[in-house]
Amino acid sequence: MRKIEFRTAVREAMEEEMRKDPLLFLFGYDVGEYGGEFRVSQGMHAEFGDRRVQDAPINENGMVGLGVGASITGTKAIIEIAFMDFLPMAMDAIVNQAAKFNYTFAGQRSVPLVLRTAMGGYIRAAEQHSQCLENWFVHVPGLKVVVPSTGYDAKGLLKSAILDPNPVIFVEHKFMYPMKSEVPEEEYTIPLGSADVKREGTDVTVIAYSYMVHLTLNVAKKLEKEGISVEVVDPRSLVPLDEETILNSVRKTNRVVIVHEAHERGGWGGEMAAIIADKAFSDLDAPIKRVGARNTPIPFPAQLEEFILPSEDRIEAAIREVLA
Amino acid sequence: MEQNDPITQINAKDIRKIYETMLKIRMFETKEKDLIQTEQEGFAHSYVGEEAIATGVAAALRQDDYITSTHRGHGHMIAKGGELGKMYGELYGRTSGYCRGRSGSLHIADFDLGVLGANGIVGGGIPIAVGAAYSIQLRKSDQVAVAFFGEGAMNQGLFHEAANMAAIYQLPVVFIVEVNHWQCGVRYETVYHPSVIENVAIRAQSYGFPGEKIDGNDVVEVYQYAKKAIENARSGKGPYMLACYTYRIETHFMGDIDIRPADEVNEWRKNDPIENLERRMVKAAIMSGSEMEEIRDSVSTQVTQAIDFARQSSKPEPESALEHVYS
Numbered sequence: 014m015r016k017i018e019f020r021t022a023v024r025e026a027m028e029e030e031m032r033k034d035p036l037l038f039l040f041g042y043d044v045g046e047y048g049g050e051f052r053v054s055q056g057m058h059a060e061f062g063d064r065r066v067q068d069a070p071i072n073e074n075g076m077v078g079l080g081v082g083a084s085i086t087g088t089k090a091i092i093e094i095a096f097m098d099f100l101p102m103a104m105d106a107i108v109n110q111a112a113k114f115n116y117t118f119a120g121q122r123s124v125p126l127v128l129r130t131a132m133g134g135y136i137r138a139a140e141q142h143s144q145c146l147e148n149w150f151v152h153v154p155g156l157k158v159v160v161p162s163t164g165y166d167a168k169g170l171l172k173s174a175i176l177d178p179n180p181v182i183f184v185e186h187k188f189m190y191p192m193k194s195e196v197p198e199e200e201y202t203i204p205l206g207s208a209d210v211k212r213e214g215t216d217v218t219v220i221a222y223s224y225m226v227h228l229t230l231n232v233a234k235k236l237e238k239e240g241i242s243v244e245v246v247d248p249r250s251l252v253p254l255d256e257e258t259i260l261n262s263v264r265k266t267n268r269v270v271i272v273h274e275a276h277e278r279g280g281w282g283g284e285m286a287a288i289i290a291d292k293a294f295s296d297l298d299a300p301i302k303r304v305g306a307r308n309t310p311i312p313f314p315a316q317l318e319e320f321i322l323p324s325e326d327r328i329e330a331a332i333r334e335v336l337a
Numbered sequence: 338m339e340q341n342d343p344i345t346q347i348n349a350k351d352i353r354k355i356y357e358t359m360l361k362i363r364m365f366e367t368k369e370k371d372l373i374q375t376e377q378e379g380f381a382h383s384y385v386g387e388e389a390i391a392t393g394v395a396a397a398l399r400q401d402d403y404i405t406s407t408h409r410g411h412g413h414m415i416a417k418g419g420e421l422g423k424m425y426g427e428l429y430g431r432t433s434g435y436c437r438g439r440s441g442s443l444h445i446a447d448f449d450l451g452v453l454g455a456n457g458i459v460g461g462g463i464p465i466a467v468g469a470a471y472s473i474q475l476r477k478s479d480q481v482a483v484a485f486f487g488e489g490a491m492n493q494g495l496f497h498e499a500a501n502m503a504a505i506y507q508l509p510v511v512f513i514v515e516v517n518h519w520q521c522g523v524r525y526e527t528v529y530h531p532s533v534i535e536n537v538a539i540r541a542q543s544y545g546f547p548g549e550k551i552d553g554n555d556v557v558e559v560y561q562y563a564k565k566a567i568e569n570a571r572s573g574k575g576p577y578m579l580a581c582y583t584y585r586i587e588t589h590f591m592g593d594i595d596i597r598p599a600d601e602v603n604e605w606r607k608n609d610p611i612e613n614l615e616r617r618m619v620k621a622a623i624m625s626g627s628e629m630e631e632i633r634d635s636v637s638t639q640v641t642q643a644i645d646f647a648r649q650s651s652k653p654e655p656e657s658a659l660e661h662v663y664s
Binding site for chain 1: 403405435436437439440444446447448453454456457458461463464465466467468469470471472474475476482486494495497498499501502505506660661662663664
């Protein structure tokens with residue numbers, strides 16, 4: 014099968030759906046001729062032209078607000094805000110408007126909006142360009158939150174997100190854009206709320222998403238040589254969450270590590286741990302262990318950033334701890 | 338006035354409708370002020386004194402045109418054709434309400450009437466109207482979107498963002514600023530530079546579209562300017578702003594404390610938009626006193642019936658609160 018970059022897979026999902034739906038548009042700064050801050054929309058403006066692929070002023074709240082208005086009146090917006098760190102500028106439009114409309118107006122009109130953004134560090138981008146804020150949105154009823162780890166998953170999930178009648182926060186990862194994976198030529202979708210077992214194992218379940226899946230798979234490969242069998246479960250979307258696949262894995266291995274790049278305190282791992290404690294407590298042979306960024310902002314130079322963000326060493330240590 | 342009064346340029350049927358709509362808003366709000374302090378729960382914000390704005394603008398709109406409204410939104414909804422029974426139903430928290438009784442005064446919407454929602458966030462509706470206008474342009478439709486908001490909202494960064502996007506994309510949107518002199522408990526003089534205060538519409542210029550100050554208590558003037566602004570937008574010439582100067586006769590929310598000098602409020606009461614219209618209709622021989630009486634009685638009956646309808650409708654089941662989180 015052909016291998017393409019993560020960013021190309023995302024672009025293909027948008028292009029395929031935009032060719033089918035003339036009222037679907039991509040809106041954001043730099044998405045036009047420039048081709049996107051991470052080159053995701055390269056070439057799209059040439060094909061679709063203004064308004065369908067439209068450069069916006071730098072005004073995140075206004076951009077998402079425009080997307081909400083457009084998406085409740087017969088068209089559909091994909092808003093791109095390249096850095097997740099800029100989403101706090103758009104919180105009213107996301108949290109008070111997009112997330113609430115269908116509920117507030119008792120189902121009169123849903124908001125079929127996709128907000129694409131990129132999280133994550135490991136690129137020496139410092140405090141305001143490295144954050145993982147996905148759990149802020151998990152907390153808000155009415156939003157769906159998607160966190161793919163491969164180009165294949167990203168393409169299938171983004172197509173589902175576009176076709177979903179609800180607002181979806183689609184979180185890509187800056188470090189993964191050039192990563193290649195196998196993506197078939199033919200069209201496919203992956204339903205939101207379907208976890209994927211990225212590696213089967215019997216001794217411990219590691220729940221990881223986005224770039225953390227790749228670090229975890231490296232650790233699993235290393236530990237295999239010692240006879241430790243690690244199962245890696247990628248939820249792929251945090252809302253909706255495929256609890257069944259995750260809990261089945263927990264019931265099989267009886268030991269759990271949750272890995273995310275977001276800060277450990279208040280991160281999604283706490284939510285996941287609570288669900289497991291609630292629904293599979295008697296299956297656990299050890300306390301649940303979390304690995305996340307240490308609770309500081311993300312500093313710039315390598316030796317500091319690497320100390321703060323999750324590393325293969327820290328994931329390995331956590332696995333050994335729950336197996337001890 | 339008399340013979341040269343521009344009211345004579347509007348046909349009698351339209352004037353009658355305008356008068357009836359203004360009365361509907363007035364009587365709806367007057368009753369509501371009592372009801373919310375006695376038999377309803379929650380908060381509501383009165384549109385009394387500002388009826389000419391929603392009525393004049395809506396009279397110039399088609400049913401398929403869009404509006405976004407505000408926390409002070411009952412008037413916009415009624416002017417766009419909202420049913421009084423469903424509105425009271427919402428205010429009573431009953432299943433007969435526009436949102437099945439779950440959302441209350443701040444969130445009344447009827448998408449079939451093009452009402453994209455009242456909005457509890459000050460300024461929240463402005464970019465939504467601009468987004469609706471973006472959709473209109475993409476669909477190559479000839480609809481128009483109108484954003485109603487107060488001068489308080491005009492200091493939100495969101496207003497700036499929305500106005501700029503409307504201008505650069507030449508979108509069919511009209512910004513209606515209701516300058517009612519009070520931002521909750523703060524005088525508008527406190528939050529505007531003296532050079533802007535006399536005409537907040539001068540801000541439109543800086544974005545690149547026209548803005549005009551008009552008398553927000555004169556429904557004929559509002560209607561005529563709105564018609565011009567809306568036709569401008571409909572014909573692809575882009576956004577327009579009207580700063581409609583008026584006054585918030587009631588307190589910020591119904592039952593709130595009032596720090597305003599009584600003299601100031603009373604002075605504005607003398608400039609009542611409905612009484613102004615009545616006087617002009619008589620002078621121009623458009624309507625007699627008895628005809629007005631008839632309309633008043635009819636509207637009063639409609640309001641009473643709407644309240645009865647709401648009172649008699651059922652309360653939502655607690656479990657219904659779980660519905661519609663997602664579509």
